[in-house]
Amino acid sequence: MRVLKQSESALPERAPGVHEYRAALFSVFLHTSVRGELSELLTPDKQPLPLPSALALIDELPPEHYEPARDVAGCKLAFAVLIEHKQEFEPYLAEFLGISAQELTERLRRTLPQQPSDRPLSFSYDQLRQVFYGGEAPEIRAAFRTRPSSPAPAPTTQAPPPESSKPGPGPGKEALKGLKKITQKLITRDEPVSLGTCFDEEALQQLPPSPQSTLNLSSLVTTVDIPSKSYCSFDFLARALDPRSWSRSPFWPASYQVERSKDGLSFSEATGTTSQRGESWKGYLFEHVEFNWNLANIAAFKNYLDIRYEVDPEKQQLRLDFALYSCEGSQFSALQYPKRGIEVDCGFQCVAPLPASAGQEDAPFRIRTVKNIRYADFLDRSTPDQGPVGAGQALRYVAPAVVGLWMNELIRRLYCLPAAPP
Numbered sequence: 001m002r003v004l005k006q007s008e009s010a011l012p013e014r015a016p017g018v019h020e021y022r023a024a025l026f027s028v029f030l031h032t033s034v035r036g037e038l039s040e041l042l043t044p045d046k047q048p049l050p051l052p053s054a055l056a057l058i059d060e061l062p063p064e065h066y067e068p069a070r071d072v073a074g075c076k077l078a079f080a081v082l083i084e085h086k087q088e089f090e091p092y093l094a095e096f097l098g099i100s101a102q103e104l105t106e107r108l109r110r111t112l113p114q115q116p117s118d119r120p121l122s123f124s125y126d127q128l129r130q131v132f133y134g135g136e137a138p139e140i141r142a143a144f145r146t147r148p149s150s151p152a153p154a155p156t157t158q159a160p161p162p163e164s165s166k167p168g169p170g171p172g173k174e175a176l177k178g179l180k181k182i183t184q185k186l187i188t189r190d191e192p193v194s195l196g197t198c199f200d201e202e203a204l205q206q207l208p209p210s211p212q213s214t215l216n217l218s219s220l221v222t223t224v225d226i227p228s229k230s231y232c233s234f235d236f237l238a239r240a241l242d243p244r245s246w247s248r249s250p251f252w253p254a255s256y257q258v259e260r261s262k263d264g265l266s267f268s269e270a271t272g273t274t275s276q277r278g279e280s281w282k283g284y285l286f287e288h289v290e291f292n293w294n295l296a297n298i299a300a301f302k303n304y305l306d307i308r309y310e311v312d313p314e315k316q317q318l319r320l321d322f323a324l325y326s327c328e329g330s331q332f333s334a335l336q337y338p339k340r341g342i343e344v345d346c347g348f349q350c351v352a353p354l355p356a357s358a359g360q361e362d363a364p365f366r367i368r369t370v371k372n373i374r375y376a377d378f379l380d381r382s383t384p385d386q387g388p389v390g391a392g393q394a395l396r397y398v399a400p401a402v403v404g405l406w407m408n409e410l411i412r413r414l415y416c417l418p419a420a421p422p
Contacts, residue, residue, distance in 0.1 A: 011298055012290075017062040018250045021069055023292035024061075025409065027054035028073045029401040032080040032089060033213070046333060049294050055096050059148055065250070066147060072408055074144070075132035078104065079125060098145025111137045125212060126228045129408075134231065134415030195317050198350030198368050199227075213404035215396075219374070221344055222399035224407050226369045229354065232416035234316040237351055237365060238278035240413060241320060243285050243307055245277055249410055254288040257281070258304065267304055280311045284325060291402055293333075299395065301341045302328040316365070320349040330376075332395070340376050347371035364418070369411060373403055 011019055027049040049057070058069045077093040080086040081101050090101045097104070108131070109115045112123050130136040213224045230237060239245060246255040257274050258267040267284060275281045285307045290300040304325040311318045323346040330341025347370045354363050375395035395402070 011292075011296070012253075012300075014250075014253070017065045019292050019295060019298075020057055021061055021065040021250055022290070023049055023295050024054040024057045025069060025072055025405055026291055026293065026402065027051055028076050029405040029408075030398055032076055032086065033401040033404065046293060046297050051092060055092060058096075068409070068412060070144075070147075071132045072405075072412060075129055076408070078128055078132070082108075082121065083123075083125060083128065099143050103143075104140070107137075107140045107143065111140060125226075129228065129412075130415060133412045135417050195319060195350050195352050198319065198348070199352065199366060212407075213400035215400050220393075220396045221372050221374045222396075222403055224347075224369070224371045224373075224400075224403045226407055226411065228367045228369070228411055228414065230351075230365045230367055230414045230416060231418045232365070232414055234313065234351075234365065235278065236416070237367075237414065238311050238313075238318055241318065241349060241351065242277045242309060243287075243305070243320065243322065246287060246289075246410065248413075249406075251291055251406055251409060252287060252289050254286065256286055257307075258284045258286045260284060278311065280309055282308045285322070286328075289406070291405070297333045298331065299333075300331040302330070303342055303345060304328065305345065316351075316353050318351045322347060327376075337376075342373065343376050344372055344374040367411070367414065369407055371403060371407060373399060375399060 028051065030048050031051040031054075055073065058066065058073055061069055074093075074097055077089055077096060080089045081093050082105065093104070094100045099107075105121060108121060108123070108128075109117070111131075112121070112127060115121060115123070131140055135141060212226050213222065215222050232240070240248075244255055244257055246252045257270040259270045260267055267286065269286075270283065285305045286302070287305060288300070288302050290298055292298050304327075306323045306325050308321045309318070310320075324342060324344065327340055327342045329336065329338045331337070332341075349367070349369045351365050351367050354366050377393050377396070
């Protein structure tokens with residue numbers, strides 16, 4: 001089956017390469033993550049891109065999208081092979097990066113600190129992200145292949161077989177109520193919460209690393225928890241992590257501060273009284289977020305979020321708390337769903353300096369990003385051609401891959417190069 005390009009579909013108009021960028025990365029995250037049975041829940045035209053097609057498509061992206069896609073996809077393949085020990089992805093990793101998993105392992109062993117020579121590698125997801133996103137090991141990145149000058153056509157092999165055909169259980173309503181109450185309390189509080197509640201010192205040292213994205217089979221809430229380290233300046237981090245900056249990602253067509261009307265029934269874009277990006281603020285945010293299943297189908301969501309963004313330049317600390325206020329509507333493939341689509345969307349993000357190392361003038365920052373999300377079941381008895389039981393919960397099954405992709409793509413820009421030693 002020939003892969004459709006943006007111009008051949010009815011997708012919303014976006015900058016060149018955006019739909020291809022999103023579809024390729026979604027395929028990489030979906031196929032390397034635990035996922036539900038999709039082959040029986042989706043018609044063939046709605047299946048995500050096969051993994052080989054997605055990797056080949058990355059080589060065809062415009063220059064502004066090629067390097068980010070290469071870094072995010074390469075890092076996710078390395079996660080799968082080196083940390084999660086999914087050997088079936090070794091051929092994809094070798095072809096995409098131009099070096100074998102064994103060679104990459106040996107280079108990491110020589111580069112990463114305190115690696116045993118006679119035992120398997122022992123490192124975290126964040127250390128691998130530093131290699132791919134931050135350039136901590138330029139000699140490793142230099143060994144990766146460059147973009148082919150004449151990319152070969154994407155192959156049409158099928159995706160790896162899915163793991164389970166059983167639909168998940170119904171949502172746990174009590175668990176959802178508890179989660180919503182906790183996040184709403186954080187946002188409406190008057191006093192700041194200690195950043196000590198963000199960081200678990202023991203968890204940061206935990207090996208082997210725990211999964212970054214998990215699905216609760218009782219509540220069907222997906223939780224993404226990503227600890228990371230950044231060498232960027234605090235001013236840069238404060239601006240980049242301001243939720244009004246999410247729209248710099250190709251997955252967010254819009255994100256801006258809004259004001260609620262006096263009757264509470266509508267919102268309008270805030271003007272005149274807003275703070276600068278990177279400064280503290282509290283209020284509401286409109287977000288429009290999208291991802292592509294493939295090059296002909298899209299999922300999109302428009303939400304209003306409660307936001308509390310606290311920035312302390314003196315202590316060089318910040319904390320973001322967010323929670324869903326309401327869902328304005330969503331799109332799944334060609335169908336529109338007013339006032340529904342996301343049922344849970346809440347979490348927090350924290351930044352604080354790491355203790356300065358001996359002789360190091362500017363210590364790096366530690367960051368923790370946590371997001372909880374649950375999609376609505378789009379289908380009901382009145383939906384024409386809704387497919388077999390469980391088809392409407394497809395988004396819930398793939399949420400760990402989707403949200404893991406969103407978060408990795410957003411935090412990639414936080415991995416600045418370390419300052420050169422004096």
